[in-house]
Amino acid sequence: MRRFSYLALALAAVLALGLLAAACGDDDDSGSDETPAPAATQPAASPTAPQPTATTAQPTATPSGGGATGGGGGSSAVTIQGFSFQPGTLTVRVGTTVVWTNRDSAPHTVTADSGGTFDSGSLSNGATFQHTFSQAGRFTYHCDLHPSMTAVVVVQ
Numbered sequence: 001m002r003r004f005s006y007l008a009l010a011l012a013a014v015l016a017l018g019l020l021a022a023a024c025g026d027d028d029d030s031g032s033d034e035t036p037a038p039a040a041t042q043p044a045a046s047p048t049a050p051q052p053t054a055t056t057a058q059p060t061a062t063p064s065g066g067g068a069t070g071g072g073g074g075s076s077a078v079t080i081q082g083f084s085f086q087p088g089t090l091t092v093r094v095g096t097t098v099v100w101t102n103r104d105s106a107p108h109t110v111t112a113d114s115g116g117t118f119d120s121g122s123l124s125n126g127a128t129f130q131h132t133f134s135q136a137g138r139f140t141y142h143c144d145l146h147p148s149m150t151a152v153v154v155v156q
Contacts, residue, residue, distance in 0.1 A: 075099055075130075078151070080108050080123070080143075085151035093156055097132040108149065113140040 076096055079086045081103040092098065100110045102123040110120040110129050117139060120129035133139065133155040143149035 077101065078110075079103055080110075080149075083146055083149055085110075085141075085143075085149060088151045089154065090151070091154040091156065092133060094134060094136055095132065096155070097130050098153060099128055099130045101128045102126065107145060109144040111142055111144050113142060119144075 074096055076090060076092050076098050078090060078098060078100045080100060083104065083106070085100070090098065100120065100123070102108050102125055105125050107122045107124050109122055110118065110131075112118045118131040118141070122145070123129055133153060136155050139153045139155065141151060141153070
């Protein structure tokens with residue numbers, strides 16, 4: 001019986017020392033002399049693969065009237081999503097560049113209703129199209145592939 005008590009006591013002491021050592025470990029790697037694991041590397045892009053282009057256009061504020069307003073000479077954004085142009089009415093100043101981005105999995109176009117003012121051609125998911133409005137007016141447009149998709153840019 002006495003031998004069992006010594007074994008239990010020794011085992012408890014070893015476990016306590018192990019827990020104490022684990023609790024005193026250094027969680028801050030700044031003072032550690034351990035070598036950090038190498039960072040994951042990404043394979044180099046193929047020089048022949050097309051690279052996506054980034055667009056920095058940001059959506060503008062939406063007034064209570066339901067449209068969006070952009071500043072002259074700047075840029076304004078329209079998102080194509082859910083088989084609609086968002087916003088449906090965008091009001092900008094002369095000189096503003098509007099950038100459309102297709103967020104649908106289906107292709108879409110951005111096509112002026114009259115005068116051939118602008119036409120994006122087919123835009124796949126993630127693709128963008130931009131047009132700078134140099135004259136005041138009301139410019140209605142649609143998607144050639146989905147004629148029920150319509151919207152307007154009002155240029156002041």
